Amino acid sequence: MDCSHQGGAHLARFIGLVVGMVAVIAPQVQGATRVFMVPDDVTIAPGATVVIQLWLEDTVSAGLGPLRSYQMATNCDALPIGETTGFISHNPSPSAPPIACADGGSPCVDQDNPDWVFAPVIGVSAENAGPCPDLPPRAGGAAVQIEDSQDVTDARYLTEAAYTASADASGDFGVTIQSPDLGDQGHSFLRAMNAANILFLFDDPGAVIHVVVDLCAGVDCSDLDNDCNDGVCDSGTGDCLTVAKEDGTGCTDDMNECTADECIAGSCTHPGVEAGTACGDPSDTDCDNPDTCDASGACQNNAEPNGTPCDDGDDCTEDDQCVDRNCVGLIDLHCLWGDITNPNGAGGFCNPECSGGGTDVDFDDVLCALEGFALVANCPCADIKGPPGDLACIPNLVIDFDDILTILNAFAGVYDCPDPCPAGPAPIMDPPGRDRAERTERSAPAVIELVPSVTEIHVGDTVEIDVYLTDVGDLRAYQIAVEVTGLSKSGLVVKDVRVDSNRADFVFAVDDALTAVDVKGARLGGVIVAGGVTPDGSVYLGTFVLVAADNARGVFEVKLRVAGESFLRDSQSAPIVISSLVNTTITIE
Numbered sequence: 310m311d312c313s314h315q316g317g318a319h320l321a322r323f324i325g326l327v328v329g330m331v332a333v334i335a336p337q338v339q340g341a342t343r344v345f346m347v348p349d350d351v352t353i354a355p356g357a358t359v360v361i362q363l364w365l366e367d368t369v370s371a372g373l374g375p376l377r378s379y380q381m382a383t384n385c386d387a388l389p390i391g392e393t394t395g396f397i398s399h400n401p402s403p404s405a406p407p408i409a410c411a412d413g414g415s416p417c418v419d420q421d422n423p424d425w426v427f428a429p430v431i432g433v434s435a436e437n438a439g440p441c442p443d444l445p446p447r448a449g450g451a452a453v454q455i456e457d458s459q460d461v462t463d464a465r466y467l468t469e470a471a472y473t474a475s476a477d478a479s480g481d482f483g484v485t486i487q488s489p490d491l492g493d494q495g496h497s498f499l500r501a502m503n504a505a506n507i508l509f510l511f512d513d514p515g516a517v518i519h520v521v522v523d524l525c526a527g528v529d530c531s532d533l534d535n536d537c538n539d540g541v542c543d544s545g546t547g548d549c550l551t552v553a554k555e556d557g558t559g560c561t562d563d564m565n566e567c568t569a570d571e572c573i574a575g576s577c578t579h580p581g582v583e584a585g586t587a588c589g590d591p592s593d594t595d596c597d598n599p600d601t602c603d604a605s606g607a608c609q610n611n612a613e614p615n616g617t618p619c620d621d622g623d624d625c626t627e628d629d630q631c632v633d634r635n636c637v638g639l640i641d642l643h644c645l646w647g648d649i650t651n652p653n654g655a656g657g658f659c660n661p662e663c664s665g666g667g668t669d670v671d672f673d674d675v676l677c678a679l680e681g682f683a684l685v686a687n688c689p690c691a692d693i694k695g696p697p698g699d700l701a702c703i704p705n706l707v708i709d710f711d712d713i714l715t716i717l718n719a720f721a722g723v724y725d726c727p728d729p730c731p732a733g734p735a736p737i738m739d740p741p742g743r744d745r746a747e748r749t750e751r752s753a754p755a756v757i758e759l760v761p762s763v764t765e766i767h768v769g770d771t772v773e774i775d776v777y778l779t780d781v782g783d784l785r786a787y788q789i790a791v792e793v794t795g796l797s798k799s800g801l802v803v804k805d806v807r808v809d810s811n812r813a814d815f816v817f818a819v820d821d822a823l824t825a826v827d828v829k830g831a832r833l834g835g836v837i838v839a840g841g842v843t844p845d846g847s848v849y850l851g852t853f854v855l856v857a858a859d860n861a862r863g864v865f866e867v868k869l870r871v872a873g874e875s876f877l878r879d880s881q882s883a884p885i886v887i888s889s890l891v892n893t894t895i896t897i898e
Contacts, residue, residue, distance in 0.1 A: 342367050344511045361469060379500065381467055384485055539551065553575030565606065568581055595617075596613045596632075596635060597635075649688065650674050678716050691713075757890050759791070760776075764896060768858070775849060778816060783842075785879055786836035787816070790830065795866065800858050815849050824836075857897045864894055
């Protein structure tokens with residue numbers, strides 16, 4: 310609202326409140342021009358301000374033609390009605406010297422109001438009504454069309470004024486129109502094009518402002534707020550009380566999918582949802598139907614009874630039945646390569662020699678293979694694989710570290726051999742996207758060297774030959790076998806074989822390693838459970854202890870047996886290339 314000054318005078322603006330939305334609007338009179346007041350509120354607190362607008366309705370029926378000009382004035386001080394204290398006024402203080410009402414909140418004409426009576430007219434002058442000290446006091450706005458006039462049939466805006474209550478004000482105060490219809494002596498009038506006075510009807514008072522003390526000012530009732538209630542202040546007493554929120558308002562979740570969480574009469578309730586509503590586990594299998602809510606608000610699992618026939622999708626099981634919502638094959642026909650023992654001692658390998666129907670590969674199988682390697686136990690089922698590159702897993706009548714690796718891989722769920730049961734775990738011959746040639750390339754070529762403690766001995770003396778490995782990458786397992794050649798095969802013989810895993814330079818010193826020796830076969834080996842190592846420099850693999858026989862004389866060569874008896878394997882159980890061998894010679898004097 311633009312209430313700027315014009316021609317040294319303020320545009321009219323009227324302030325006040327009306328009890329119970331008392332405008333007060335003049336009753337409709339057929340064929341009569343009327344002016345009425347419309348306040349923007351009905352009740353104000355002490356010190357507050359209210360704006361009251363003056364509106365005009367129907368000038369045509371007065372018979373004097375269209376409206377050309379008007380002037381409206383209101384009382385500068387609202388009149389007390391009944392018992393009151395303080396005051397409501399345009400003036401900031403009744404004790405101040407007489408001043409214009411405009412200085413305390415003047416009436417004005419808001420020409421930007423789209424409902425202004427002259428809004429569509431060009432050539433209009435508007436100004437406020439004049440100073441309050443005039444007798445009788447007046448506060449209002451005036452406007453005139455310079456060259457034309459305006460028919461008014463519907464309700465149209467004229468002016469407005471602001472009234473402010475003193476800090477100690479209370480009670481009812483009336484606002485009225487000043488000196489209406491007195492011709493040139495009146496402060497409030499309507500004029501037609503021929504300057505004739507247009508009579509109008511109005512109520513006296515035109516508005517009643519009710520001032521009440523706000524007992525809730527500064528009162529905080531938020532500590533009464535909860536899911537289903539709001540803490541509010543009682544304006545009549547200033548006390549805090551609770552008001553229930555609308556029924557159906559959401560409240561604290563009781564974590565039950567089968568209940569609603571909603572406020573009813575100020576309390577958080579949890580009524581059951583419609584029976585059949587989905588809840589819990591949505592699984593839909595032979596043994597487990599989707600869970601739904603029952604009529605009592607509980608989630609039912611809808612599982613099939615235990616013993617219900619089903620199909621677990623595994624061709625290697627029989628008598629499939631539902632057990633606690635799961636389909637279980639009660640007869641297991643799986644036969645996994647690498648499962649060569651079971652707790653009762655029977656073989657678990659799926660061939661005619663070891664038929665136990667085993668299903669779990671464990672460290673009993675690993676230990677059995679280690680003992681078979683060392684020839685301390687008869688474990689024919691540990692002979693799983695043949696020469697290097699054997700993918701069909703055909704036994705070769707020798708238990709070596711390739712067999713042990715196959716068992717360790719099966720323990721980890723990686724099967725180097727085809728599963729005899731077609732629907733069992735798929736054999737993992739190689740990692741996806743890589744063939745054995747690629748796997749071999751990822752392991753660095755290595756050098757194996759035999760290093761004797763001495764090179765010359767006498768009859769009856771012993772010599773220790775350590776095996777060292779250099780330039781190896783990604784090593785997981787090794788097997789070393791030696792042989793002696795010379796004038797007499799019995800001149801220098803293997804007396805003992807050992808792997809000292811406590812040595813600081815042992816290749817698997819910092820890993821979980823398994824080692825085994827075969828004295829009779831002059832073999833030793835080691836393996837880590839998973840992964841591979843890439844040591845720096847030269848590392849220790851094991852020791853062969855040889856003794857010179859009574860009839861031994863001459864030079865003997867101690868060298869590695871190759872052709873599948875000495876080998877290295879990487880973390881994928883693939884061969885590591887041995888680039889060179891450094892054998893040794895021993896002279897017996």
